[in-house]
Amino acid sequence: MxxxxxxxxxxxxxxxxxxxxxxxxxxxxxxxxxxxxxxxxxxxxxxxxxxxxxxxxxxxxxxxxxxxxxxxxxxxxxxxxxxxxxxxxxxxxxxxxxxxxxxxxxxxxxxxxxxxxxxxxxxxxxxxxxxxxxxxxxxxxxxxxxxxxAMLAGSSGPLGPGLTLRERQVLGLIAEGAGTDRIAEELRLARNTVRNHVQRILVKTGTHSKLEAVAHARKNGLLERP
Incomplete structure (x- = not known):
């Protein structure tokens, strides 16, 4: 011992x-x-x-x-x-x-x-x-x-390929102001997994930041959390 x-x-x-x-x-x-x-x-x-x-x-x-x-x-x-x-x-x-x-x-x-x-x-x-x-x-x-x-939402640029269910959940929480820790806790994910989802969201939406992704998602009606 x-x-x-x-x-x-x-x-x-x-x-x-x-x-x-x-x-x-x-x-x-x-x-x-x-x-x-x-x-x-x-x-x-x-x-x-x-x-x-x-x-x-x-x-x-x-x-x-x-x-x-x-x-x-x-x-x-x-x-x-x-x-x-x-x-x-x-x-x-x-x-x-x-x-x-x-x-x-x-x-x-x-x-x-x-x-x-x-x-x-x-x-x-x-x-x-x-x-x-x-x-x-x-x-x-x-x-x-x-x-x-509002300015970013009014800019041109379509969203990329469709988001998965989990990615839309993560994006919905980001839109509510949630940080990595809260998203990880609510969705029962590891912090690194949350970060990976965020990176994929940015790639799919063709955006550079979480806030810009939220603006584009609002414009395209993708913020309803399933």
Whole structure:
């Protein structure tokens, strides 16, 4: 029998979330870099000030998260999201902006961004957003979400091949605001299985995010949960 006084094995720490910061305001970049040092689960792998350097850093570092300023000296951050994701497909892009509206949110979702945050927000909100996006979810201010979904629903682009019963159930729960944990619990699925269903939904609907998939499904009448 094992000795009850023996030390318990220590499980290895989870790998940190690797973040690339693309921000041209030096004071903001330095402040965020210093702040992230207080959070061991976040590793700032590079901090650059232009889109061109961001592309190069993304190719070299393959970060989990790209924290991207919306306005940069050499271009629009939102327009660069598609290129960033082509360079590093596993990276998720979170846009930082000084102002936001539903049209901006819709643009970010349409090109495959994982969300947006106002620069005026609190550091804790940013850290929470990084964790949320790294876990596979999308983060959009609720006040902007309705308008963004309405714009995406009105865009062209048909849904792909029909969804399975399980995929429609998952999509219905996403539309209700459920995250991965709640979907897994309600449908009695493993978290990884939920993520796989979500990826298949995105492929079948030809969309880039869960919110965009919901908007398309609403437009095509596929949100009735069987």
């Amino acid at each position: 094992p000795n009850p006084n023996s030390p318990r094995p220590v499980s290895p720490a989870a790998a940190p979330i690797r973040v690339l910061l693309v921000e041209d305001h030096k004071m903001v970049a330095e402040a965020l870099g210093a702040a992230f040092e207080e959070f061991p689960e976040i590793q700032l792998v590079a901090s650059v000030e232009t889109l061109a350097r961001g592309m190069a850093a993304a190719a070299e570092q393959l970060p989990d998260i790209v924290l991207l300023d919306r306005r940069l000296p050499d271009g629009d951050g939102i327009e660069a999201i598609t290129r960033l994701r082509a360079i590093s497909p596993s990276s998720r892009v979170l846009v930082l902006t000084g102002d936001a509206n539903s049209a901006i949110a819709a643009r970010i979702l349409e090109v495959g961004g994982a969300g947006l945050l106002l620069k005026s927000g609190l550091l804790d909100e940013l850290v929470t957003a990084i964790r949320t996006v790294a876990a596979g979810d999308v983060i959009i201010d609720p006040e902007l979400l309705g308008g963004a979904l």
